[in-house]
Amino acid sequence: MGRVPGPLPDGEPVPDEGTLPGDALERLGRKPFGVYVHVPFCRTRCGYCDFNTYTDLDGLQSSYAETVARELHLARRVLGQTPPVETVFIGGGTPTLLPSADLGLVLRTIDEVFGLAPGAEVTTEANPDSVDARSLEELRAAGFTRISLGMQSAVPHVLAALDRTHTPGRPEQAVAEARRAGFEQVSLDLIYGAPGESDADWQTSLDVALAAEPTHVSAYALIVEEGTQLGAQVRRGEVPMPDDDVLADRYLMAEASLSSLGWYEVSNWGEPCRHNLAYWQGGDWWGAGPGAHSHVGGVRWWNAKHPAAYAQRLAAGRSPALAREVLTAEDERVERVLLEVRLRTGLKLDVLRRPGLAAAARFVEDGLLERAAHQQGAAVLTLRGRLLADAVVRDLVD
Secondary structure, eight states: OOSOBSSOOOOBOOOTTOOOOHHHHHHTTSSOEEEEEEEOBOSSOOTTOOBSOBSSOHHHHTTHHHHHHHHHHHHHHHHOSOOOEEEEEEEESOGGGSOHHHHHHHHHHHHHHTOEEEEEEEEEEEOGGGOOHHHHHHHHHHTOOEEEEEEEOSSHHHHHHTTOOSOTTHHHHHHHHHHHHTOSEEEEEEEEOOTTOOHHHHHHHHHHHHHTOOSEEEEEEOOOOTTSHHHHHHHTTSSOOOOHHHHHHHHHHHHHHHTTTOEEETTEEESOOHHHHHHHTTOEEEEESTTOEEEETTEEEEEOSSHHHHHHHHHTTOOOEEEEEEOOHHHHHHHHHHHHTTBTTOEEGGGSOHHHHHHHHHHHHTTSEEEOSSSTTEEEEOHHHHHTHHHHHHHHTO
């Protein structure tokens, strides 16, 4: 996807001009086209985070919007004529550490280079303490329609365990400010399973999030990643590894509280994020920024990770892409299974081979899958199936 977790995989070299195989370009336009922009700057690095972020690059931050604009112009040369951009997602990092004018410049460049489709969804992520009423008004005036706020928790000691810098109450204020600024969609992100979090703490976070009346809520289990500060603490025995049974119980609590919004993906409730839906449904997108991933017509590539290396390649007139892979038909089939089964619309069963079909029938009998209401010939995870989604997928891909 567009976001940049962990180390980048190996792949084949990308031509300096960034050219794509002709087959990929021929497929462009068959599916929705979006743009992801990665902003790798943060004030502090959260202990659980393994995204491609940096806290000490002020010199690169001031010229970052112009650097990204350079890549977007390169993208147009590589892709030629493209369909209008249906979704834009600016993620990080903390995109709103950049001035609103810089984010507006990035969006204007996307519109000038590709053209924004009528009714395009334009999202930026933000920390609750990285925006205020004025900056939200500026972002809305620049053309942003959706904002995703990293709330994570409403409980002080849980926020401290997650190294979050905002205070309880600030996310709800930011939601209200975004509404007054005219944002059509406001999302809150939550994390459950942090060290020291109790069931009561998690319920408090769910209640506070719902009371703020967002249009969308994401709730993700805390994952302990290698190479993070939290990973080192777990390895040294300073904090416990999150317990799978506790995480399952917290997920059930989330579903009970957020069911009024309605789930559309295993970890997401409310009005769907169209940009993320395009990822899950195999759409095409250009990912701009250090380490950002792109996908067009069955070709996936990823940029140099460090912002300095990324900027240097563009300044030299070279593509920032570090490597790429051309997906086989089997690769694409497996990815469809992995991603589409997570959606409430379900997975079309004709993508499964004989062992996968047999597994699907068994999962229906076991109450993990059921017939999809929104798509004929498709199966969707039950609530119990959502708890065991990884195990279900392993058998379906056979």
